[in-house]
Amino acid sequence: MKYSLILIAVITFVFVLQNIFPQITEEFSLSGFSRPYQLITSMFLHADLLHLGYNMIALFFFGLALEGAVGGRRFLLAYFATGITASIAAAAFYPGSLGASGAVFGVTGALVALRPKMTVFALGVPMPLVVAAVVWGSLDIIGVFYPSGIANFAHIAGLAVGLLLGLTWLRNFREKYAKSKPHNVLSDKEMDEWEKNWDKINFYAPSLTGNAVSSRISACSSRQRLST
Numbered sequence: 001m002k003y004s005l006i007l008i009a010v011i012t013f014v015f016v017l018q019n020i021f022p023q024i025t026e027e028f029s030l031s032g033f034s035r036p037y038q039l040i041t042s043m044f045l046h047a048d049l050l051h052l053g054y055n056m057i058a059l060f061f062f063g064l065a066l067e068g069a070v071g072g073r074r075f076l077l078a079y080f081a082t083g084i085t086a087s088i089a090a091a092a093f094y095p096g097s098l099g100a101s102g103a104v105f106g107v108t109g110a111l112v113a114l115r116p117k118m119t120v121f122a123l124g125v126p127m128p129l130v131v132a133a134v135v136w137g138s139l140d141i142i143g144v145f146y147p148s149g150i151a152n153f154a155h156i157a158g159l160a161v162g163l164l165l166g167l168t169w170l171r172n173f174r175e176k177y178a179k180s181k182p183h184n185v186l187s188d189k190e191m192d193e194w195e196k197n198w199d200k201i202n203f204y205a206p207s208l209t210g211n212a213v214s215s216r217i218s219a220c221s222s223r224q225r226l227s228t
Helices: 003-020 023-028 038-044 049-070 072-093 101-114 129-145 152-176 188-201 204-218
Strands: 119-122 125-128
Touching (some): 003 038, 003 049, 023 038, 049 072, 049 101, 101 129
């Protein structure tokens, strides 16, 4: 079973527990650096159903795409490394936060490096993933100056670290698909051609993902914590 799907199942189950036992949210949400375990546990908590839904839709499509490209272990590395980095950023700039968005942005960032021309919808407009990432990143930068209940620094940190990880895996990713030339790395032209063919088959799923991620701006916490 894909690790992406396992994470979605676990996070959804935790959300159910949050609603049955509200003290879980109080104990395991991020509140500074006083309780280091919260850097990880807060990634599994969500403020409401809308917050959960946007993140899980994005994780489903982008997570499966990244996991298929780099494998389960590297996917988990990207998810937790970027998620923890995002939590550190959130703890540094905000009094409290919760949510998996930092990790989801990290997964997206890694995918940007590997499949920059993958078609997604951002703000209802189809565009390459790399352009969409610039749009989402810009919205978060704007959000830093115009706070709206979202931990924008966490998103930015996750996206940046994910992009760096993706760039380190780019050569291996190209080698994986150099089937016709087992001793060579795919050229940029060959990689573009492979990516175009891939997108013809997988256009609709990433489109839903991009739309969900672009809508995460409205997924604000109903509690006294920022959504990530």
